[in-house]
Amino acid sequence: xxxxxxxxxxxxxxxxxxxxxxxxxxxxxxxxxxxxxxxxxxxxxxxxxxxxxxxxxxxxxxxxxxxxxxxxxxxxxxxxxxxxxxxxxxxxxxxxxxxxxxxxxxxxxxxxxxxxxxxxxxxxxxxxxxxxxxxxxxxxxxxxxxxxxxxxxxxxxxxxxxxxxxxxxxxxxxxxxxxxxxxxxxxxxxxxxxxxxxxxxxxxxxxxxxxxxxxxxxxxxxxxxxxxxxxxxxxxxxxxxxxxxxxxxxxxxxxxxxxxxxxxxxxxxxxxxxxxxxxxxxxxxxxxxxxxxxxxxxxxxxxxxxxxxxxxxxxxxxxxxxxxxxxxxxxxxxxxxxxxxxxxxxxxxxxxxxxxxxxxxxxxxxxxxxxxxxxxxxxxxxxxxxxxxxxxxxxxxxxxxxx
Amino acid sequence: xxxxxxxxxxxxxxxxxxxxxxxxxxxxxxxxxxxxxxxxxxxxxxxxxxxxxxxxxxxxxxxxxxxxxxxxxxxxxxxxx
Numbered sequence: 284x285x286x287x288x289x290x291x292x293x294x295x296x297x298x299x300x301x302x303x304x305x306x307x308x309x310x311x312x313x314x315x316x317x318x319x320x321x322x323x324x325x326x327x328x329x330x331x332x333x334x335x336x337x338x339x340x341x342x343x344x345x346x347x348x349x350x351x352x353x354x355x356x357x358x359x360x361x362x363x364x365x366x367x368x369x370x371x372x373x374x375x376x377x378x379x380x381x382x383x384x385x386x387x388x389x390x391x392x393x394x395x396x397x398x399x400x401x402x403x404x405x406x407x408x409x410x411x412x413x414x415x416x417x418x419x420x421x422x423x424x425x426x427x428x429x430x431x432x433x434x435x436x437x438x439x440x441x442x443x444x445x446x447x448x449x450x451x452x453x454x455x456x457x458x459x460x461x462x463x464x465x466x467x468x469x470x471x472x473x474x475x476x477x478x479x480x481x482x483x484x485x486x487x488x489x490x491x492x493x494x495x496x497x498x499x500x501x502x503x504x505x506x507x508x509x510x511x512x513x514x515x516x517x518x519x520x521x522x523x524x525x526x527x528x529x530x531x532x533x534x535x536x537x538x539x540x541x542x543x544x545x546x547x548x549x550x551x552x553x554x555x556x557x558x559x560x561x562x563x564x565x566x567x568x569x570x571x572x573x574x575x576x577x578x579x580x581x582x583x584x585x586x587x588x589x590x591x592x593x594x595x596x597x598x599x600x601x602x603x604x605x606x607x608x609x610x611x612x613x614x615x616x617x618x619x620x621x622x623x624x625x626x627x628x629x630x631x632x633x634x635x636x637x638x639x640x641x642x643x644x645x646x647x648x649x650x651x652x653x654x655x656x657x658x659x660x661x662x663x664x665x666x667x668x669x670x671x672x673x674x675x676x677x678x679x680x681x682x683x684x685x686x
Numbered sequence: 687x688x689x690x691x692x693x694x695x696x697x698x699x700x701x702x703x704x705x706x707x708x709x710x711x712x713x714x715x716x717x718x719x720x721x722x723x724x725x726x727x728x729x730x731x732x733x734x735x736x737x738x739x740x741x742x743x744x745x746x747x748x749x750x751x752x753x754x755x756x757x758x759x760x761x762x763x764x765x766x767x
Binding site: 504507508511512513515517518519558560561584585588612613 | 744745
């Protein structure tokens, strides 16, 4: 039995609105199936299920806005008995020992909890409750294992304003009707949250390397001559393949900084920055770039750009990028000084490909040259590793036929 | 194909890519991509759409001839049936 929860579709997301279900109780689902549509600040996201099974019970109805982590449905393993209705309706079974709430330091004044009961709430939720004068012991938490979340406290505080409840539990929060979507403002807020966190938490270091692109572009032009216009490859294909190649050589830059430690990822999922015409950007992941052929990668890019602009991305694409690549070469900037998307540990930036004087083997010539930059998380890697990565990137771009 | 017809097709396809832009306001010497903020991906989509509409496939080597509205019109008008 597994809970299908409101996913966190980015470092900055706190809640999402369930827009529609693609399944109903009793439907069989396979890992990777898109079973729900969720609206976030950044737009509509198609949410995939992570295990095979049968939809046992749907908890959250379309239109409801719920915090990240809320159980939306239960997925039962094939052949397992359906849960009794009572068990799925309530919070977690009593047998599960709740994780002790982390001690808040400095500790805000906490309401007295009746003996034998334990309130699960984060330090930030406790602080908010103290500020708003909300008694945590009378709130029904909507988070995992009944944990009280900030949204629960806000709701309870609003509900409490007209007539403060006396010793009886607050009514369960009514589903909030979503306000008419304003993705522009929402996207700015989401970017603001993620980038502020990045600048606050990540000690960035920056490295830059000029790369001779003549060989790579000549190879690409030769390839494109053989292709119809529909199958033409863009330089971005080679750049992404070269990043994947360099990550295979220097894997430390591929992964996350989580729970105070560096977690290197084996899979190479490249978050590809796509700017929106109305402003803002989304960096959905192209999965397993190292395993894609040029045509597959071009197809994946096309598919991703189309769906990003149409506002139909999938949950996995929003969450599992292991590094981000931003290509600002179209705008004419020479160098990108990137801001890492947490919890990732690196961002690779490409500038414009420009004709430049270039000296090699004692000869001066004119070459097409591009600046590649790396923003690295100094907690996870050092400049030495970072320069090895840029070296590897350069090496791969000098042998485009092997990419 | 008359130039007015060709222009109409070009404007329509540019509008599909940059809905908020007004291609008719471009001067003949202006760089289309810079003026309408069209990236390399969208520029390729635009050229694919032009090929589908009038059957002229512009090779990469000729890109520099079609960066302006005037250049693009010239290029297409001598090649279109």
